[in-house]
Structures are given as C-alpha cells and as structure tokens.
Amino acid sequence: MILNIIPCSTLLYWIVAIISGGAILVLVGLRLYVFYTLGICKSKAQMDGKTIIITGCTSGIGKETARDLAKRGARIIMACRNPDIANQLKDEIVKESNNANITVRKLDLSSLQSIRKFAQQINQEESKLDVLIHNAGTAETFRKKVTEDGLEQTMATNYFGPFLLTHLLIDLLKRSKPSRIIVVASELYRLACLNLDNINPMSTLPAYVYYVSKYADIVFTLELARRLEGSGVTANCLHPGMIDSGIWRNVPAPLSWGLKLIVKMFFKTPEQGAQTTIYLAVSDELNKISGRYFMDCAEHRLSNAVKDPAKGKKLWELSEPLVKLQSSDPKI
Ligand SMILES: NC(=O)c1ccc[n+]([C@@H]2O[C@H](COP(=O)([O-])OP(=O)(O)OC[C@H]3O[C@@H](n4cnc5c(N)ncnc54)[C@H](OP(=O)(O)O)[C@@H]3O)[C@@H](O)[C@H]2O)c1
Ligand SMILES: *[C@@H]1O[C@H](CO)[C@@H](O)[C@H](O)[C@H]1NC(C)=O
Numbered sequence: 270m271i272l273n274i275i276p277c278s279t280l281l282y283w284i285v286a287i288i289s290g291g292a293i294l295v296l297v298g299l300r301l302y303v304f305y306t307l308g309i310c311k312s313k314a315q316m317d318g319k320t321i322i323i324t325g326c327t328s329g330i331g332k333e334t335a336r337d338l339a340k341r342g343a344r345i346i347m348a349c350r351n352p353d354i355a356n357q358l359k360d361e362i363v364k365e366s367n368n369a370n371i372t373v374r375k376l377d378l379s380s381l382q383s384i385r386k387f388a389q390q391i392n393q394e395e396s397k398l399d400v401l402i403h404n405a406g407t408a409e410t411f412r413k414k415v416t417e418d419g420l421e422q423t424m425a426t427n428y429f430g431p432f433l434l435t436h437l438l439i440d441l442l443k444r445s446k447p448s449r450i451i452v453v454a455s456e457l458y459r460l461a462c463l464n465l466d467n468i469n470p471m472s473t474l475p476a477y478v479y480y481v482s483k484y485a486d487i488v489f490t491l492e493l494a495r496r497l498e499g500s501g502v503t504a505n506c507l508h509p510g511m512i513d514s515g516i517w518r519n520v521p522a523p524l525s526w527g528l529k530l531i532v533k534m535f536f537k538t539p540e541q542g543a544q545t546t547i548y549l550a551v552s553d554e555l556n557k558i559s560g561r562y563f564m565d566c567a568e569h570r571l572s573n574a575v576k577d578p579a580k581g582k583k584l585w586e587l588s589e590p591l592v593k594l595q596s597s598d599p600k601i
Pocket of ligand 2: 317318319320343344370
C-alpha cells in the first residue's frame with residue numbers, strides 16, 4: 270500500500286501542495302481571462318468642436334472618461350457634486366491634455382432642485398451639446414437614505430436624476446443633432462427585477478436597490494431610444510465591467526476585506542473600465558445606432574424582461590410625477 274511506503278506527513282504535504290497549486294492556476298487563469306477579454310476603444314476619432322457633459326467625473330471611470338475625451342479636443346463639462354475636487358482634477362486634465370476648454374458645473378443628482386439649476390445654466394450658457402454621459406452612480410450596502418424629494422437615494426442618483434436631467438437637456442441635444450446620450454448601467458441588472466408597483470423602494474435592502482436602479486437605467490435607455498427615433502439623438506447603455514473604483518467605498522467591514530482582495534486581483538482599472546463609454550461617445554460607426562447595450566466595446570444581448578416596451582412605457586409614466594416633471598418642461 271502506498272500509504273505504508275510514504276510517511277503520512279509527506280502525503281499531507283503533497284495534498285496541500287496540489288490543492289494550492291490548483292487554486293493558484295485557477296486564479297491565474299481567471300486573471301488572464303479578464304485581461305484578454307478587455308475591450309479597448311480603438312477609435313482615434315478627434316472630438317474638436319464637440320461639447321460633452323460627463324456626470325460624476327471626480328472619481329473612477331468618469332474621471333478617466335473626462336481625461337480621454339479632453340485629449341481628443343472636446344469641450345468637457347464636468348458635472349460634479351463636489352466642485353472643489355472637480356476643479357483640482359480639471360487643472361490636472363487641462364495641463365495633461367493641453368485643452369483649456371474644460372468647465373466644472375455643480376450637479377447633485379440626488380436633488381431635483383440641483384438638477385434644475387444645473388440644466389438651466391447649461392441651457393443658458395451652451396450653444397450645443399453633442400454627448401450627454403450619465404456616468405454618476407452610487408451604491409449602499411445596508412444604510413438606507415431618503416433624499417430631500419422623498420426618493421430613495423440610490424434610485425434618485427442612478428435613475429430618477431438622469432431621467433429628469435435628460436428631459437431638461439433634450440431640446441439642446443435635438444438642436445445639436447446628431448447627438449448621443451450614453452447611460453452607464455451594469456450587468457448586475459440581471460440580479461434584479463423591477464417592481465412597477467413600487468419604483469421608489471424605501472424598505473428594500475439598498476445593495477439590492479442598486480441592481481434595481483441599473484435595471485431601471487436600461488429600461489429607461491431603451492424607451493428613450495424608442496421615443497427619440499428619427500430625432501437625430503441616439504441613446505445607448507453599457508456595462509463598463511467590474512472595476513476597481515470608488516463605487517465599493519460604502520461596503521462595511523468585514524465584507525470589505527474579502528471584497529478588497531477580489532477587487533485588487535480581478536477587477537479592471539478605471540482606465541480600462543472607461544473604454545466602452547469612450548467608444549460609445551466617439552465611434553463613427555455608431556452614428557445611427559440607438560437603443561442598444563454594450564460591453565467591452567461590443568454590442569451585447571439583453572434579457573427579454575428588460576426589453577419589454579410595455580414595461581418601458583409604464584416606468585416612464587410612473588417616473589414623471591416622482592421627478593415632478595412640469596407641463597412647461599420638454600416632453601420626450
Ligand atoms: N465599479 C464597477 O465595477 C461598476 C460596474 C458596473 C457599473 N458601474 C457604474 O459606473 C458608474 C461610475 O462608477 P464608478 O465605478 O466610477 O464609481 P465611483 O468611483 O464611485 O464614481 C462615481 C462618481 O459618481 C459621483 N456621484 C455619486 N453620487 C452623486 C450625486 N448624487 N450627484 C452627482 N454625482 C454623484 C461620485 O462623486 P463623489 O466623488 O462626489 O462621490 C463619483 O464622481 C456608476 O454609474 C456605476 O453604477 C460601476
Ligand atoms: C470650446 O469648445 C467648443 C465646442 O467644442 C468650441 O465651439 C469652442 O470654439 C471652444 N473654445 C475654445 C476657446 O477653444
């Protein structure tokens with residue numbers, strides 16, 4: 270018997286070695302998989318003469334999106350809730366890109382009043398808007414929050430805010446056609462469903478509401494594309510990949526410890542994570558493409574549930590009163 274020949278301690282040693290060797294191989298394989306499936310925006314298109322709004326670009330992929338688009342010569346409007354941090358970043362980007370045409374405007378997407386103020390200023394000051402990038406997003410794990418408007422905080426920031434802002438800027442976008450609206454959603458929408466009897470879910474676990482908000486983002490984008498057909502304004506959404514960004518900052522310990530390890534080992538850098546947004550903003554081949562979902566700079570399938578036009582119409586109609594859309598506001 271083999272057990273009689275090899276001492277027990279040596280056998281144990283081999284078992285441990287084989288298991289850890291296998292685990293390391295799996296991890297390296299996963300890492301290589303992540304690396305080789307990365308979508309990189311290959312377009313060299315310049316954006317001189319284009320005006321682009323990017324929301325939430327003080328951190329993560331928004332920051333890298335702003336940096337890249339500034340280098341392509343666009344006028345960048347950084348729509349951020351913390352103007353001090355945004356202005357510091359702006360100085361850095363101006364220096365790095367040699368593009369002085371970058372402006373910071375205050376926007377807190379969890380406040381309907383802030384959104385109106387921001388949009389009013391843009392409509393007054395800007396003669397055109399070529400690309401509107403809804404990038405800002407927030408996620409909580411357990412902590413429940415309600416905004417001053419009575420909206421659930423994550424839904425307000427990730428979905429209701431962009432819904433209202435799109436309305437308030439739509440005339441400028443239409444006048445600037447061909448123009449583009451880009452919504453940063455998430456593949457994690459697959460973990461959620463949208464309860465149309467309660468689109469402002471106050472008592473649901475906030476971590477789950479994040480998935481719901483991304484689900485709503487996709488339903489919204491598809492409905493927006495249907496409503497904008499023939500207008501010269503396109504609307505597309507995307508999953509940026511899993512990224513080592515600030516979005517995980519609200520995960521409490523000890524959950525955050527394990528997460529940190531995974532994030533550092535397997536997730537994309539913010540620069541890699543920004544590629545699909547950049548691709549949707551600059552790529553010539555997407556001029557007429559609307560109502561689609563992208564991942565790693567390529568079109569991707571959506572679930573049938575999220576594509577249901579009846580759901581899109583219903584969500585839209587339910588959202589209008591929640592964001593206090595006025596009869597004097599533009600209709601889409
Ligand atoms: N990271 C991922 O793995 C991942 C995966 C799928 C989708 N996404 C999506 O990617 C987008 C960008 O996120 P990120 O990963 O780059 O995270 P991030 O580093 O946390 O950046 C989020 C940005 O949104 C801003 N923001 C948050 N709440 C806001 C508000 N009320 N008003 C205005 N701006 C606000 C933040 O500003 P402050 O700095 O002031 O907080 C920050 O600039 C989000 O829509 C997110 O849902 C991320
Ligand atoms: C800033 O950008 C806008 C839009 O791209 C352009 O029309 C304008 O000429 C630029 N201004 C300067 C000073 O470069």
